[in-house]
Amino acid sequence: MSEERSLNFLEEIIEDDIRNGKNGGRVLTRFPPEPNGYLHIGHAKSICLNFGIAAKYNGKTNLRFDDTNPTTEDVEYVDSIKKDIQWLGFKWDKELYSSDYFDQLYDFALELVKKGLAYVEDGSAEEIAAAKGTPTEPGKPTPSRSRSIEENLQLFRGMKEGKYPDGARVLRAKIDLASPNMHLRDPLMYRIKHAHHHRTGDQWCIYPMYDFAHGQSDSLEEITHSICTLEFVPHRPLYEWFIHKLNNFPSKQYEFARLNMNYTVMSKRKLLQLVNENHVSGWDDPRMPTISGLRRRGYTPLSIRNFSERIGIARRENLIDLSLLEFCIREDLNKSAWRRMVVLEPLKLVISNYPEGKTELMEGENNPEMEGGDGFRHIPFSSELWIERDDFMEEPTKKYFRLGPGLMVRLKHAYIVRCDSFVKDESGNVSEVHCTYIPESRSGTDTSGIHVKGTIHWVCAKAAQTAEIRLYDRLFRVEDPSNEDGNFKDYINPDSLTVISNAFIEPDLMNPEADRGYQFIRKGYFSLDSDSTPGRPVFNRTVTLKDTWAKESQKS
């Protein structure tokens, strides 16, 4: 099942650890989101890595919500995160919360205070920052730094008991104010926040900071490999300092480069702005790089897992081509999506030698990539059809294989027709194309001996139903909106959404399956949107088909 692939650097580390009998060969990872937003494709990379690597080495993965900041977090996010991970196809071992450890973390903090390794700081945020120095100048101690252990104990307990207002005091680790690593200049461990927490309610008014809480949570769970992104590299000495001073389980932190993708943004802060300022309809807008957005867009879990595998894991900054993601979903959907015919921009085609009241039922396989076609459906055919407007040219160019005066095409699953004439309306637009059909050329029983270069899709005008179709394009006009001058929102693509309110669909599509991918032949992959109502389907375009003709015709 698994093909040969060289190991990434984390797998090498783990195989080394197993070989050396570290942790008795046990592998336990964790995925630790803060529940303050929806998961995006970058998180998917991390999820696939953490769950994938554990599974590969017979280990397990915990889901731990890093919920140490009550003012930004909410159960709405907890629920969406769980749903997204499950949808991607992963099962966590334990569902845990940093807030479950608040008592234990408080005890750890007391222990450090008692060891003289932490102290209560009275200075304001500004005073603390000023005393920290700069990267090129060492910091200076604040008056609080020399407090006695007894006094620290009393003040820290007072903080917990709610004796002080927000911002009045903090607990700091006593490390090294002259360290070249800014994170070691007596980092904050606890701050006062009289805020309601989504799980612990009003039980606490002090909350631990990330650097203190995260490592000790890893330790408490006996996480063996704590994998995070590159911006935490400078935090690692601090991660190790706390574990060492508390003599806790020695979890190890490893870092990899986060995912960046062109034509989108990937930070929660920016995604939140797009939602709050209504540049998109919500976190699950199909243009968003969120997992919920991709799901609604029609992406499959498999395609996202394959994408995560293909982009690789390394420690250098990257900007992945959107085209790779698109390749992954086409690859999956080509094999599974049911083919249907839909006309987005209609033009009437009249077959003059076809009996006027007659209807035939043509057979169309669901998926030609599958053995036996994955079943088939009936498609009504009659003398009047809708075809795509750009499948007719009044004055065809050399390599145009579609309809034009005198030209012949195959109507998919039906007959070959020859264009005899066309009609224009008052404003000069082509309104009807008149053809004759070749009766012996019917699909499957073609004895005409005629070979045509083009095949076009169509929908029977009498039997056609209508649907709303939403066409999506990239959300931003530029590859890396975060790195352009000015605000990233200045680079939003104004044409990222095109709505076709009345496309003609073949009748079978009036009963679409919600979780199925469809390929609208020659147009792209589509999936049913949750805005659909009975009798009024709405389809999202997941991705276009590759279109070498569009490329060719744009050249000239």
Add this chain to the structure above:
RNA sequence: UGCCCGAUAGUAUAAUGGUAGUACAACUGUUUUUGGUGCAGUUUGUCUAGGUUCGAAUCCUGGUCGGGCAACCA
């Protein structure tokens, strides 16, 4: 200009001192009742200057370039 991380085709990612490979993208050709898919092929690369070595993408030194770090965020 303090500390840390990094640099291999357009984009990613392998090669762990011994033939620079793979995928996507781009381009050819071929097949095809989707200008899709499939198949075959082509183009494009080790940041730089030294050093070690029979041999360097890999090890060492200097430089250049890119990124990160001074939140009571994670």
